[in-house]
Amino acid sequence: MSANVAFAAPVRHPLQGRPREALEAAPQYPRRVQIVTTRAQRRARPKLVYALGATGVIFAIFLAQLLITIALSGGAYTITDLQSSQQALGLTASSLNEKLETLGSSQNLQANALALGMVNSSQAAFLRLSNGSVLGTATAAGSASSTSAQNGSSDSVPNSLLTDIPLIKSTGAGHGDSNASNSPTNNSDSTQGGSSTASTGTVTPAAPPPPQNGDLPSPVTH
């Protein structure tokens, strides 16, 4: 089926069934007439830009999904990190709280108070703020505690949590000794002060307490 045969007579459909080169090899036809595609046909023809656009969008979606996934799993790592740090901080908080409770125990407070030279008063006396009267017999505590705390070595009501907790020492290592020698002096001073109060301070009120209006009584200063 060769196309290299020349024909003199025009055919009805010269292009039908023939390859293009056959036509080009027939220069005797002037190319004046061309078949024009209709507008609809032109429209229907796929355009490259659309293909590129669609592919681009698909890739963009893929990329976005990838980024979102990365962000999400990054978030998961952050959550894990934060959760573990939250747990660690929680543990620290509760261990500090535990220490606080132990330091705040009566045994520890009393042992420290005694170490500072504080003594328990043997007699309860109260100052009524509304009229300044002293209720009860205000006697100074002796150099040793006279109530229960005299035997207040914490051995009697033990607290094994305190075995490793030392008493609070006065700050400044170099002055430790002088502080220690000072405190008995202070102590005796306060004792004297206390006894003078005792000699004058005994008031047994017979009348019911006058009403306390508003603030506590305080000296007026200018």
Add this chain to the structure above:
Amino acid sequence: MSGARRTGRRLTLTVVIAVLVVIVFTGRLFQLQVVQAAALDKVSAKNQSTTVVTPGIRGSIVDTNGVVLAQSVDRFNVTVAPKDFLLGYYRVPTDKNTFVPVATSIAKIANVTGLSAADLTAIVEKDPKSLFATLDKNVTLAVVGKLKKLKIPGVYYPAVAARSYPNGAIGGNLVGFVGTDGPQAGVEKEYNGCLASTAGQSTYQTGADGVRIPGSTVKQTDPVNGGTLQLTIDRDLSYQVDQAIIAQAQVLNAPWATAVVERVSDGHLVAVDDYPTVDPNDPGASKPGATGSLAFTQQYEPGSTFKAMSAAALIDAGAITPTTPVVVPSVLRLSNGGYIKDSFSHGTLHYTTAGVLENSSNIGISLLSEKLPAPQRYDYMVKFGVGQKTAVDFAGQASGHLPKPPWDVVTTKSVEFGQGVSATSVQVAQIFETIANHGVREPSTLVEKCTKPDGTVIDTSTAKPVRVVSAKAADEVRGMLETVVSGGPISSLLKIPGYRIAAKTGTAQVAKAHGGGYGNDYIISVAGMIPAENPQYVVVVTFGPTTLETSAGAAPAFKNVMLDVIDRYRIPPSTTPAPYVQTTW
């Protein structure tokens, strides 16, 4: 045309092969997706999902002011896998020169934990193939921090629940403790329902690195923490009271002592202290048998403190008045040949009811009790709570023993002065609370409430107050009891300047262990209330068997406890003197 045929055959072959492949693949797919689906799903879920059990936190026990008496704390075990641990490790994995032998690691761990390296080596080498060995138990976060700084790989610190009692032995007898098998004593055990927690569980899917896959299905049950149990105990007062009785118990060489401080208005026990004490942090160090609360569990013949109750019953029934005269002979002979004596020798005395109480005359109260039949006296004692457990739920609580009438000739008299009948310290406190509270017995309360984590409050006390005697009878007895402190034999030991106190002493003979009457040991006690004109607190101190036959031994502790109560609750001095009560005629 042979070429076309060949092409056709090839095509057929291809199609056949393709169909076969499709059939095989479909079959496999069917097998995986339908036949094995359930089993595979299970395996996959198991491999991907992680179940985390979140333990709930056991609730705290706090005192009436919210001070923590018992709390859950975080402790950690130190564990290794001996199989890997024994190999040692390379500090820099790529550098063979940085090899650290296991001995070095063990020495470092021993240094931090304070355990001996030999012991640790023994633990690790006990089973060298094992994947799990515990080097140390219950270490604190601080120790874990130090261990982590050693950067020894393959050491793990699983958290374990532990219990801490920041105030040690204060209230230790009441609080109890938690052992490895759960709560062992005290309210820890009794109120476990309030305190116990429920563990939660969450299941989610994890990637190969153990990190949760975002958005994976989660099944979660939240842990439920235990409730907070609030006691009526006041930690600060309790500590002072404890020291007061311990000091005196050591002076008296008494094997045990109890002190109870009860608030009159509502029956709240603000201090219930025991000697010997128990430190719940270290219950093993306490004396055997000291882990309960003696104030609840130790029943004893209370002695003369019961006379206050006897007098209240007799007055309420209209049998006597505070001024009823009694002729008290030196000895009261009984029809069975026995006799009743007083603790002091005397001739014939002319006491009023008040005088009988002031001087604690056994003969006097015996004679007065003849004015009321035994069944009625028994009923009064029951109403005062004798012979029944108190409203407090406490493990091992004793009910005391009150024999039922008909009473024999001795018992019908002796129950009136607290012999032949037994009670606990808390029951004695209850009797005095009733007298102080104008004849109404408020149920003794040790537990204020249980607050669940969601805020629900479970009120644990449901008991109702009981009217035992008339207000008039109770107040008259209170007035008579004031004479014990103002003019009784040991008033000098009980008096607190500026304050009016009503009290009654008790010196009870202890029955011999194997019967055969009473021995030479005495249980001494003082029970009283302050301030006498309007009682707010009842105090009972009791000292276990001593050879001292006078409640003077208990008086100093009673006075100290009273001072502590005054100090703690800011009780102002009395403003009016005690009214005169006729004691003799």
